[in-house]
Amino acid sequence: MSSSAAVSPSVPPDAPPRSALGVLGTYLGPLRWQVAALAALLLTGTGLNLLLPQLLQQFVDNAKQGAGADVAGLVRLAGLYILLAVGVQLMTAGATYVGARVGWTATNRLRADLMAHLLSLDMREHKERTPGEMIERIDGDVTALSNFFSQFAVRVFGAALLLTGALVMFFREDWRIGLGVTVFTAITLTAMNRVRKLGVEPTRLEREASARLFGFVEERLAGLEDVRSLGAGGHHLRRFLDVQRTFFTRSINSWRRRSVVWQLSMALFAVGYVGVLGAAVGLYAGGAITLGTAFLLYQYMTLVEEPIDQLTQQLQDLQKAGASLGRVSELLALRSAVRGGETPLPAGPLPLAFRDVTFSYAPEDPQARGVLRGVSFDLPAGQTVGLLGRTGSGKTTLTRLISRLYDATQGEILLGGVNVQATPLHDLRSRVAVVTQDVQLFQASVRDNLSFFDPHVTDAQVEAALHEVGLSAWLARLPDGVRTPLPTGSLSAGEAQLLAFARVMLRDPSLIILDEPSSRLDPATEALLTAAMTRLLSGRTAIIIAHRLDTVARADRILVLGDGEVLEDGRRDDLARDPRSHYAALLRAGQLNEHDGVLA
Known part of the structure; x- marks a missing residue:
């Protein structure tokens, strides 16, 4: 195969970020206007979401009057509620679309940078890692980051806005309930943040086992002819089961550690709902609040649960992303020992x-x-x-x-x-x-196989090269000329x-x-x-x-x-x-x- 220099679509950062915020800053920074549009959608949707319980409060208090209720007012409230609810769904859908677009655009840039970085590394690095492991780094690890980034802004930023707004509304209705719910929220988030750390290391081990599994499969497929000709299929299958068993065991252990987060969340919210409902019933029985306000407090508690639940799910994704991020940053931190200089070569044949x-x-081993x-x-x-x-x-x-x-x-x-x-x-x-x-x-056209996908090489140049090496008759048999696909092994x-x-x-x-x-x-x-x-x-x-x-x-x-x-x-x-x-x-x-x- 002709040697060729790696062409980088984007240059990886000299000091690769090692935190989620660092990666967000590096790869979301160029998309600032799309991020701003996303923020506008989230703010609008959050405002509408916080307004809906207010309409329900008015509807319940008006309807409780029985025969004296303002039917026309109830109809207007119901219509406005439906209109705003539809608006919330539209804002959420728009934010989800823009968030996914931003997230996948950013991580596709990361994937391209990783690929370019791998092509730039010297052969020592490639000899130390199997192709399957490299594929897992570019595909598996970055996919885990893609899933995280594509939902991060919508779920985490949106959830934080909604949570803050719901707490403000609690204080607006009754400062004592607001203070209690705020303390409950702080305790819940602190507990879950501590528990989530239990899953980071098992998740890293899971990703490593996945990389080894990919590497094992890639090596056996590459040597399939030798494995078959020597009758070693059974031995390799048993070895595959050992590698697969390690991956399965680590995956189960990683899932169990991560599941502690949502299990803890369910237990804490059971306590939280009991506390809010108890306070609402007590205040209503004492005549301090109306029935609509009691219903309003319950609705705002659901608005507290929803963002914390979103944060809980995102914390589990953060565990996966944290492990993948560490492996990706480790790869980006590698630097090729082969560096070029600045002296050009003279023209013509070279001695x-x-x-x-x-x-x-x-070279590091003096005995070698x-x-x-x-x-x-x-x-x-x-x-x-x-x-x-x-x-x-x-x-x-x-x-x-x-x-x-x-x-x-x-x-x-x-x-x-x-x-x-x-x-x-x-x-x-x-x-x-x-x-x-x-x-x-490559499984590509004849033209792409000869030009290595260089768009500047013309079809005429490719045809001239084929004629030069004596493949004119072979070229004449191709249905689409140099644009004919060339399946590997043909x-x-x-x-x-x-x-x-x-x-x-x-x-x-x-x-x-x-x-x-x-x-x-x-x-x-x-x-x-x-x-x-x-x-x-x-x-x-x-x-x-x-x-x-x-x-x-x-x-x-x-x-x-x-x-x-x-x-x-x-x-x-x-x-x-x-x-x-x-x-x-x-x-x-x-x-x-x-x-x-x-x-x-």
């Missing part, structure tokens, strides 16, 4: 030089053996080097250092005379292209390799790295690939990693690696004539026939 390069995948040790060589601009060596000799690692998937532990790598660590990453990766044995194809290995070459043609790089491009091809397809490779390498610096000697028959130079060190470096023709060279020995092992030779 490559390694200067005493040493590399280890575990380096994959590369003191590697030095020069590759002039426009020449092709064939990179040979046994499995584990460091061939692939060497090429990864050039495109800075990793950085050398010691030494320096010069491209066009510029240290690769001193040039911008985007500049470097736009000038260096890598084609691997396993070409990654191509042969040779066609996939040719598509990878076409990707490189579109980018016109200065240095090309081919990792055994003809290892799995039939002779006819290999001939087509050879012709395409000749056109691809013309006028460019190239490295060809080979196991088959005929692959490097067109190379100018040969570099043989062994145990992380350079065993041999020279012109191919000179090495082939030297009977003492490693390359000549390999040719003899292949019965002196480069086209049939195989390097173990």
Whole structure:
């Protein structure tokens, strides 16, 4: 697959927020006008909601007069009540819509920032975490935050407004009842806030178990052919049940801890209702209030219960969001060790030089053996080097250092005379292209597969690249040309390799790295690939990693690696004539026939 720089739709914050308020400020800030409209809807709806019990009070007191009741007045009160009740529902619906729109817009930005951030991390971070875990971070954790944010303003801010208004109305009717309900509310909220903390850690463990489950499934699906061919399905199924059991156990434990919040709320409100009804009955019996006022107090108590109930539910979501937020912030806090510089690369084919390069995948471990040790060589601009060596000799690692998937532990790598660590990453990766044995194809159109979804690449450019690599006949068979969907797995290995070459043609790089491009091809397809490779390498610096000697028959130079060190470096023709060279020995092992030779 051709290497390409990550394109970020939005830049994650340098200091990622670690609290719910911090995330709200970062991702809701740009939506301030929509938030203002949401606040207006909530204020209007809350005002109407607080007015409705007043109308009921007047209706009950008027109706209690019996034959002396003002029927016309009752009708007007009933009509006004219905009108305001409809208005409350419309305000609530509008606030719910705007709140959901604001919430999902904000968290979609967060999801995009997370994806861009993951693409910017160096390969060490990706090796330490499975793709399934990363998917869970972007999808599962952010979905938990989306559910929280999409309802946060409506439920929490709206509930706080309604609760404050209801308490004010209690004080307006009778200061003693108002004081009692205020104390009750403070006790309830304090108790629930303390209890909710019990669910944060179990919820975090639940999310971690979910990530491991996703990672397990992703790995087994990726290795499905090996699992089946070795008859290991039963073993993997038992392992899956172990992972699933851990997730289930932690989910149940997390739910039990979170459920304590609403259980406590139910118990406290049973006490609260008894207290308010007892006070209302006592005041009515003593003639201090009317029947309508007693009914009014009960209605306002329901307006206290409703927002606290909303806050209770939101506190449970806050537990989930808090755990997800911690994991998301932890991911955003990661910083790639691979940073670009500011020195641009020169134009044209680029010479490559390694200067005493040493590399280890575990540099922090002094006992770890380096994959590369003191590697030095020069590759002039426009020449092709064939990179040979046994499995584990460091061939692939060497090429990864050039495109800075990793950085050398010691030494320096010069491209066009510029240290690769001193040039911008985007500049470097736009000038260096890598084609691997396993070409990654996407369930998208042919055009998108070749352009990597770059809208600036035209259909004509894609068609020209396909013609250049010899896929004209294949292109002619596609019903919609380059716009034809390309399902994964629909191509042969040779066609996939040719598509990878076409990707490189579109980018016109200065240095090309081919990792055994003809290892799995039939002779006819290999001939087509050879012709395409000749056109691809013309006028460019190239490295060809080979196991088959005929692959490097067109190379100018040969570099043989062994145990992380350079065993041999020279012109191919000179090495082939030297009977003492490693390359000549390999040719003899292949019965002196480069086209049939195989390097173990």
